[in-house]
Amino acid sequence: MTAALPSWTALLSPLFLPLLALAGWALDRRLGEVARWHPLIGFGTLAQRIEALFNPLTAVAETTGHELRGGRPLGLLAWAVAVLPAVALAAWLCAQPWLGAVFHVLCLYFALGHRSLAEHGARVADDLARGDLAAARTHVGWMVSRDTTALDDSGVAKAGVESLLENGNDAVFGTLFWFLVLGGPGAVLFRLANTLDAMWGYRTPRFLRFGWAAARIDDLLNWLPARLTALTYALLGDRATALGCWKAQAPAWDSPNAGPVMAAGAGSLGVQLGGAAIYHGVEEIRPPLGAGRPPERRDLGRALALIQRSVGLWLAAALLLGAVAVLTRATLATLAGAPHA
Incomplete structure (x- = not known):
């Protein structure tokens, strides 16, 4: 007797998420962020209301400057209330017959920020090219949380390059990683967790304890994607210097x-x-990162090109690994179904 061969659906399943990742990325590059009713904007508004409900003593903390006790459990509960229902909804939508693939792609499209990141970086580079330092300060301020009002051209370029490199991981590669692992729900989980870290993960009296869970969960979800992103950056540039800086400075x-x-x-x-x-x-003196000259306007474009090449490598690698898995499964299925001598 011969073993029953698996269906083509089962054989092709390793390519399912890589192909949908390519579709979601292409949709983001073609359309960019929706102008109105973006889910992440709505989530940010919801997160503010949840924080006001679960962290009611923030006014006391901000007035006295003292750390509030007992905020960590409430912060964890607030994180769960904000994130888990959305992830559950995404999982339910992606599990629907026929339309599940569409919802996977839409989840990635709304979670991915590649085109938006590129547009922000290009806007700052254009401002500097025109010599409009005031506009450059304003627009780079949309990308970073630091005070940009006194930055010179080099300071603006530095802030922009730092934001592009870091947000390349947060808005692009971390989202792609969790999509390739868990599909649409994974992309939603990562992006919402990252958003809450950006909103609550500050070491201020208001958030030092309440935002602890948001910061730690984001660190956990980001640990492997960040290192894969760093490795990709190194492979596509000055490899030896990048690896050396990573080891010595990180x-x-x-x-x-x-x-x-x-x-x-x-x-x-x-x-x-x-x-x-x-x-x-408050002025902070941060450790040095990298090696060489201070950043210039053209380095914003170089950082964007590095991210673009890195995305191409990730998608190509995901498709290649999926194809190899499909061929391996097909070969094993053929061998299993071959008649015995």
């Missing part, structure tokens, strides 16, 4: 994930990042 950076990404990215581009920056009115 441990000194506060963020366990931003450090590898930005050190490897800066080393790959041959520029020096880090140094002084003003956050919430």
